[in-house]
Amino acid sequence: EITCSTGDTVVIGLAADSGCGKSTFMRRLTSVFGGAAEPPKGGNPDSNTLISDTTTVICLDDYHSLDRTGRKEKGVTALDPRANDFDLMYEQVKAIKNGVAVEKPIYNHVTGLLDPPELIKPPKIFVIEGLHPMYDARVRELLDFSIYLDISNEVKFAWKIQRDMAERGHSLESIKASIEARKPDFDAYIDPQKQYADAVIEVLPTQLIPDDNEGKVLRVRLIMKEGVKYFNPVYLFDEGSTISWIPCGRKLTCSYPGIKFTYGPESYFGHEVSVLEMDGQFDRLDELIYVESHLSNISTKFYGEVTQQMLKHADFPGSNNGTGLFQTIVGLKIRDLFEQIVANRTAAPLQATKA
Ligand code: ADP
Ligand code: G6P
Numbered sequence: 447e448i449t450c451s452t453g454d455t456v457v458i459g460l461a462a463d464s465g466c467g468k469s470t471f472m473r474r475l476t477s478v479f480g481g482a483a484e485p486p487k488g489g490n491p492d493s494n495t496l497i498s499d500t501t502t503v504i505c506l507d508d509y510h511s512l513d514r515t516g517r518k519e520k521g522v523t524a525l526d527p528r529a530n531d532f533d534l535m536y537e538q539v540k541a542i543k544n545g546v547a548v549e550k551p552i553y554n555h556v557t558g559l560l561d562p563p564e565l566i567k568p569p570k571i572f573v574i575e576g577l578h579p580m581y582d583a584r585v586r587e588l589l590d591f592s593i594y595l596d597i598s599n600e601v602k603f604a605w606k607i608q609r610d611m612a613e614r615g616h617s618l619e620s621i622k623a624s625i626e627a628r629k630p631d632f633d634a635y636i637d638p639q640k641q642y643a644d645a646v647i648e649v650l651p652t653q654l655i656p657d658d659n660e661g662k663v664l665r666v667r668l669i670m671k672e673g674v675k676y677f678n679p680v681y682l683f684d685e686g687s688t689i690s691w692i693p694c695g696r697k698l699t700c701s702y703p704g705i706k707f708t709y710g711p712e713s714y715f716g717h718e719v720s721v722l723e724m725d726g727q728f729d730r731l732d733e734l735i736y737v738e739s740h741l742s743n744i745s746t747k748f749y750g751e752v753t754q755q756m757l758k759h760a761d762f763p764g765s766n767n768g769t770g771l772f773q774t775i776v777g778l779k780i781r782d783l784f785e786q787i788v789a790n791r792t793a794a795p796l797q798a799t800k801a
Contacts, residue, residue: 454545454568454570454791455542455543455544455545455568455569455570455571455572456570456571456572456590456591456783456784456787456788457539457542457543457572457573457574457588457589457590458571458572458573458574458589458590458591458592458593458780459573459574459575459579459580459585459586459589459591459592459593460472460573460574460575460576460579460592460593460595461575461576461577461578461579461580461592461593461594461595461636461639461640461643462575462577462594462595462596462597463577463597463602463628463632463636464577465602465605465606465609465610466595466597466602466605467595467597467605467763467764467769467773468575468576468595470762470763470764470773471593471595471773471776471777472496472503472573472575473759473762474755474759474762474770474773474774474777475501475573475773475776475777475780476496476498476500476501476503477755477758477759477777478755478774478777478778478780478781479498479499479500479501479571479777479781480498480499480500481498481499481500482498483496483497483498483501483502483503484496484497484498485497486564489564490552490554490561490562490564492552492554492555492556492557492561493552493564494507494508494552494553494555495550495564495566497569500569500570500571501569501570501571501572501573502566502567502569502571502572502573503573503575504550504566504572504573504574504575505553505575505576506530506535506574506575506576506577506578506579507524507553507555507576507577508550508551508552508553509530509531509532509534509535509551509553510524510529510530510531510553510560511528511529511530511531512528512529513553513558513559513560514557514558514559515558516529517529523627523628523631524577525577525628525631525632525635525636526631526635527578527581527635530577530578532578532581532582532584532585534551535574535578535582535585536582536584536585536588538550538566539572539574539585539588540584540588542566542568542569542572543568543572543588544568545568546568547565547566547567547568548565548566549563549564549565549566550563550564550565550566551563552564570784571780571784574589577635577636578635578636578639579592579639580592580594580639580642580643581635581639586642590676590783590787591644591645591674591676591677591780591783592642592643592644592645593643593644593645593646593647593776594639594640594642594643594645594646594647595646595647595649596637596640596646596647596648596649597649598648598649598650598651599625600650600651600659600661601649601650601651601661601664602625603621603622603625603661604660604661604662605661606621606625607621640715641714641715641717643669643671644670644671644674644677645668645669645670645671645677645776645779646667646668646669646714647666647667647668647669647769647772647773647776648666648667648668648669649664649665649666649768649769650664650665650666650667651663651664651665652664652665652703652725652726653665653725654703654704654706654725654726655703663703663725663726663727663767664725664727664764664767664768664769665723665724665725665726665768666723666724666725666767666768666769666771666772667721667722667723667768668680668721668722668723668768668772668775668776669712669714669719669720669721670719670720670721670722671714671717671718671719672717672718672719672720673718676782676783676786676787676790677779677783678743679719679720679743680720680722680741680742680743680744680775680779681709681720681722681741681742681743682707682709682722682740682741682742683709683740683742685742685743686711686720687709687710688708688709688710688711689707689708689709689710690706690707690708691706691707691708691709691740692704692705692706692707693705693707693736693737693740697733697736698733698736698737699729699730699733700726700729701729703726704726705724705725705726705727705728706723706724706725706726707722707723707724707725707737708721708722708723708725709721709722709723722741722772723768724767724768724771724772725768726767727766727767728766728767729766731753731756731757731760731765731766732753732757734752734753734756734757734771735750735753737771738750738752738753741775744775744778744779745775745778745779745781745782746778751778752771752774752775752778755774755777755778756770756771756774
């Protein structure tokens with residue numbers, strides 16, 4: 447065991463069903479922190495971990511207590527808490543948060559077996575992503591910030607088809623069946639976690655096209671909890687007002703069905719939240735600067751940083767709509783939160799001396 451100074455690691459939880467854009471989000475997040483995350487060098491090629499200078503991202507599938515065969519035999523899915531070891535998850539996340547390295551198991555997605563563990567050292571920012579980062583109350587307590595990616599069924603279906611049919615050769619019927627089979631456990635164990643999230647990115651079909659069911663044009667909502675330490679929600683024009691904005695016209699090129707932003711206060715699972723919504727998609731990414739200049743509290747370090755990040759990763763899925771935009775903004779908010787926590791820590795001992 448290696449012990450560093452206590453509590454230097456900031457822990458972020460990212461919850462979503464599989465195939466809902468977690469890895470894309472992680473690539474945007476680590477890019478904001480200044481470096482692409484790579485699999486650990488010289489380790490198990492089937493490791494699910496990603497490491498950059500500042501950030502380590504682990505996949506919570508590694509805490510499966512039942513392997514693929516075990517799940518089949520017991521008749522439980524990977525979403526079922528009984529297939530996951532929350533005691534070990536808690537112990538190891540706590541250790542990392544306290545500056546102690548751990549030997550984390552590896553769930554091999556290729557073989558469906560548990561592989562020998564890998565050493566995880568405490569990073570500056572530790573992201574736990576997967577199905578259950580906010581399920582266990584003890585693990586939840588360790589999170590400095592939490593995000594839930596809430597993809598509506600219609601959109602989830604469209605994305606799954608795109609990936610599993612095009613890239614993995616599955617049939618439409620088998621994709622439908624697997625989504626249906628997961629639904630009860632998803633509703634019971636995954637979905638309820640969104641009530642605990644500090645930020646939720648909700649992805650829905652557009653309302654700009656009547657009866658749209660293609661799932662190509664998206665309405666994306668960034669739901670931000672009020673009163674979270676180190677996190678000031680983003681706003682459009684005027685904080686706390688209710689705004690509806692169609693930016694298309696002289697300064698922004700919009701083809702059918704256009705773009706519509708809304709912003710305002712709402713209530714979410716009994717919490718006061720601010721919601722920023724974007725429906726539609728950008729035709730020209732460089733014109734995003736026009737939208738960016740009307741948003742406040744976006745935690746950029748220079749004018750145009752959101753647009754720069756979006757242009758840099760224009761090839762990532764969702765770059766022309768609210769999913770990419772809000773994932774980028776949440777990445778900047780997390781950088782800001784991290785910097786505030788660090789600054790506060792350095793200031794704290796000084797205050798103690800003064801008192
Ligand atoms: P996860 O890590 O949660 O399994 P990925 O980031 O690998 O998800 O995304 C899975 C697939 O979903 C992608 O290959 C892509 O087809 C689709 N996808 C993800 N995010 C988006 C998005 N914002 N817009 C459109 N499609 C997306
Ligand atoms: C989810 C989990 C994976 C699991 C997959 C399929 O996506 O995140 O860990 O491998 O379900 O589960 P199965 O039991 O079919 O292998």
